[in-house]
Amino acid sequence: MAISPEHQIYSELFADAPDMAVGFLRDLGVKVPDYDRSELTSCDLGHVDPVERRSDVTIMLRGKVHEDPLGKLMGIVVEVQRDDKERKRFTWPEYVAAMRSKHECPVTLLVICPRQNVADAYNAPIPLGHPGFVLHPLVLGLERIPVITDPAEVGRHPTLGVLSAAAHGPADPDVVKALHTGLDSIDQEMATKYIGYALHLLTDSNGQRALEELMMTETYEYTSAWTESLKAEGRTEGKAEGEANMLLLMLEVQDIEVTEEARERILGCTDSTQLKTWAIRSKNITRIDELFED
Known part of the structure; x- marks a missing residue:
């Protein structure tokens, strides 16, 4: 499935400014560690079918970890979703787990929904089947984007x-x-x-x-x-x-x-x-x- 221009634009905005994702996560109540640098990291999560099994933007927050001044503190998977697709409820947990395994650090999922009704649909837990293993997507809809008039x-x-x-x-x-x-x-x-x-x-x-x-x-x-x-x-x-x-x-x-x-x-x-x-x-x-x- 081809990626729409709208989808690509939202992805590139977060790729241009990785710290913007951090700001939204904090607004959503996530405890983000103090970090010295944010950077884009590989979006390839180990599959050859990139359209369906590749996240839009992945960000790594780096800071002091033990003796490493720029160790991996936290990964962020940013997904842009314009429509309600049931399949995403199966692939998103994979993105989080794959990035966590690859980089050996905590990982958070941030879902960007340009349409508020889609954000509302995704704002629900995703049980994976194993007892207590539930992913709660952090969803950013239009209502949570600030009104900037300055x-x-x-x-x-x-x-x-x-x-x-x-x-x-x-x-x-x-x-x-x-x-x-x-x-x-x-x-x-x-x-x-x-x-x-x-x-x-x-x-x-x-x-x-x-x-x-x-x-x-x-x-x-x-x-x-x-x-x-x-x-x-x-x-x-x-x-x-x-x-x-x-x-x-x-x-x-x-x-x-x-x-x-x-x-x-x-x-x-x-x-x-x-x-x-x-x-x-x-x-x-x-x-x-x-x-x-x-």
């Missing part, structure tokens, strides 16, 4: 800002504003990636429309690299030229390959209405030629 907080923890926007952005425009403004304070390449992640996770929601509007507007009170770039282009090259460049940015963050012919067509367009039509259409395409279909 751009400075997004700047400090951009991956958490993307999660917050995905969870609460459709209903709370202040979360989207904070994400848009806060990402201006981090590396531009990373900011572009996270804007693309947020646009995808917010697909077909008010949050997506709000974020696109922030990226396209010239007069919004929250200024950032995105809006300031558009303003500068609008003043020196005309409004249409600024909108054309913003459309190219939106295509870039969606990983749409833009041919030289398509680039010239977009940059050569002086019709602001046409450019806005293409910008709206761009969120539903997978190939650049689809942008120009009537």
